[in-house]
Amino acid sequence: xxxxxxxxxxxxxxxxxxxxxxxxxxxxxxxxxxxxxxxxxxxxxxxxxxxxxxxxxxxxxxxxxxxxxxxxxxxxxxxxxxxxxxxxxxxxxxx
Amino acid sequence: xxxxxxxxxxxxxxxxxxxxxxxxxxxxxxxxxxxxxxxxxxxxxxxxxxxxxxxxxxxxxxxxxxxxxxxxxxxxxxxxxxxxxxxxxxxxxxxxxxxxxxxxxxxxxxxxxxxxxxxxxxxxxxxxxxxxxxxxxxxxxxxxxxxxxxxxxxxxxxxxxxxxxxxxxxxxxxxxxxxxxxxxxxxxxxxxxxxxxxxxxxxxxxxxxxxxxxxxxxxxxxxxxxxxxxxxxxxxxxxxxxxxxxxxxxxxxxxxxxxxxxxxxxxxxxxxxxxxxxxxxxxxxxxxxxxxxxxxxxxxxxxxxxxxxxxxxxxxxxxxxxxxxxxxxxxxxxxxx
Numbered sequence: 001x002x003x004x005x006x007x008x009x010x011x012x013x014x015x016x017x018x019x020x021x022x023x024x025x026x027x028x029x030x031x032x033x034x035x036x037x038x039x040x041x042x043x044x045x046x047x048x049x050x051x052x053x054x055x056x057x058x059x060x061x062x063x064x065x066x067x068x069x070x071x072x073x074x075x076x077x078x079x080x081x082x083x084x085x086x087x088x089x090x091x092x093x094x095x
Numbered sequence: 096x097x098x099x100x101x102x103x104x105x106x107x108x109x110x111x112x113x114x115x116x117x118x119x120x121x122x123x124x125x126x127x128x129x130x131x132x133x134x135x136x137x138x139x140x141x142x143x144x145x146x147x148x149x150x151x152x153x154x155x156x157x158x159x160x161x162x163x164x165x166x167x168x169x170x171x172x173x174x175x176x177x178x179x180x181x182x183x184x185x186x187x188x189x190x191x192x193x194x195x196x197x198x199x200x201x202x203x204x205x206x207x208x209x210x211x212x213x214x215x216x217x218x219x220x221x222x223x224x225x226x227x228x229x230x231x232x233x234x235x236x237x238x239x240x241x242x243x244x245x246x247x248x249x250x251x252x253x254x255x256x257x258x259x260x261x262x263x264x265x266x267x268x269x270x271x272x273x274x275x276x277x278x279x280x281x282x283x284x285x286x287x288x289x290x291x292x293x294x295x296x297x298x299x300x301x302x303x304x305x306x307x308x309x310x311x312x313x314x315x316x317x318x319x320x321x322x323x324x325x326x327x328x329x330x331x332x333x334x335x336x337x338x339x340x341x342x343x344x345x346x347x348x349x350x351x352x353x354x355x356x357x358x359x360x361x362x363x364x365x366x367x368x369x370x371x372x373x374x375x376x377x378x379x380x381x382x383x384x385x386x387x388x389x390x391x392x393x394x395x396x397x398x399x400x401x402x403x404x405x406x407x408x409x410x411x412x413x414x415x416x417x418x419x420x421x422x423x424x425x426x427x428x429x430x431x432x
Contacts, residue, residue, distance in 0.1 A: 051185070054300035055213050058292060062308035067394050070315060074401040 010050055017043050030079075034072040041065040208367035209297040209376040217302070218379045218386075222350050225303075229343060229386055232393045236339075239397060245404035271320070278320030285313040293387040297376035303386025310387065311394025318395075323403065330395065332406050339392045342385040349378055 003011075020040040027033045041064025048057035188196075199216055207215035217225050293306030318326045356363040368375030396406045 053213075055211075055302065055305065058301055058305040059308060062305055062312055066312045067308060067315070067397070070312075071397060071401055074398070078401070 006050070010047070013043050013047055013050075017047070030076055031073075034069060034076065037072070038065045038069040041069075204370050207376060207379065208370050209379050210370050211297055211299060211302070213300075214296045214302050214376070214379055214383070218296075218382045219377070222353075222378075222382065225382070225386060226346055226350055228304075229346060229389050232389060233339060233343060236393045236396050239400050240406065243400045243404055244406070274316075274320040278316055282313060282317055282320075285309065285316065289313055289391075293383060294373060294380070296383040297379045298371060298373070303383040304390055306383070307387035307390025308394060310391040311398075314391065314395040315398045318398065318402075323399075335392045335396060335406055338388050342388040346382055346385045349382065353378060 017040065020036050020043065024033050024036045024040065027036060041060055044064065045057045045060040048054070048060055199220065200212060203212050203215045204210060207219040209215040209219065289306050289309035289312075291306075292301035292309055293303065296302030296306065314326070314330065353363055353365070355361075365377045367377050370376070374380065399406050
């Protein structure tokens with residue numbers, strides 16, 4: 001079966017999407033999880049363009065990779081400020 | 096402004112000068128309060144011996160949590176894959192919804208005046224859904240305000256120090272040189288792109304939601320670069336509130352008019368315009384603008400609430416007011432120097 005360049009790129013992106021989706025949950029560091037989540041949204045944005053829906057691509061880039069990532073980072077900072085004892089527990093919440 | 100830009104391009108350091116002389120005292124004060132809180136907590140723990148009990152309970156809870164999470168995730172994956180197997184393949188026609196889709200694609204331009212079929216759907220055929228979505232966003236903003244806004248009723252007594260150290264101006268550098276330089280170059284294009292998407296929704300990809308989000312992101316970057324004391328001069332609490340309420344009210348009124356005339360067989364006096372022009376598509380452009388304004392205000396409001404616990408600078412929020420004046424005096428001091 002002969003694959004065009006577009007198909008190969010699409011398959012690569014889909015594999016990356018799955019890798020991102022799994023590693024968001026597996027990563028122990030919350031900061032890394034947020035960054036991987038933003039990468040997931042960027043990949044999804046390219047995939048929306050491949051599926052010919054630029055409306056969704058713009059929204060995905062702005063909301064998924066932009067605003068929600070910023071909100072997650074702000075929440076993380078709040079948690080770090082409020083959670084005084086987390087560093088001496090078991091390193092589960094450090095980032 | 097121009098001189099500053101060229102100086103920035105040359106790499107001379109004057110533009111970044113005010114980034115280096117940050118005031119250290121709030122950070123030191125914050126560390127002192129932090130150690131005080133930590134010492135108090137430690138003494139309480141020692142007195143009651145609670146730490147070991149909590150740790151044992153946490154261990155059991157984590158084990159249970161991970162098992163339940165894995166099982167429910169597998170169950171959800173199974174259900175979703177089962178549902179997906181019934182969907183038509185990508186690019187093929189769905190036999191159950193062909194009629195509606197064909198009507199939208201074939202008569203959409205004539206009936207709505209919008210070249211972008213998606214805009215025609217979400218703001219003309221299904222405008223009621225979008226009205227609901229805008230109100231969902233508004234409700235979400237109100238909920239975040241209830242939860243996070245630090246007004247007098249939302250602060251616990253005896254925790255004044257804590258609210259003071261988590262307020263804006265204590266643990267953020269007021270002016271970051273890199274952010275300022277990047278914002279100086281990027282912001283005009285981001286805001287122009289947002290306005291372009293917002294106004295061009297009926298002719299190309301985009302529309303109210305995406306344009307509003309890009310505008311909101313632009314406002315957020317502006318805040319990151321130039322601080323809340325600068326933004327509060329433009330986007331005060333009253334302005335954000337007014338814009339949101341007027342936009343939602345306009346949307347409800349305009350769509351109510353269309354629904355009323357349509358349901359009663361009356362003639363609606365809204366010109367469709369020539370498809371492809373900016374002023375076309377009947378009500379789609381004004382509705383796009385209304386939705387975009389609501390979304391932009393909501394995004395900026397989320398950011399503002401998450402970061403300092405108040406929307407706009409002129410609110411009644413205690414800590415926001417305090418922090419705002421603190422940042423303002425700091426900036427003034429710098430200007431005088």
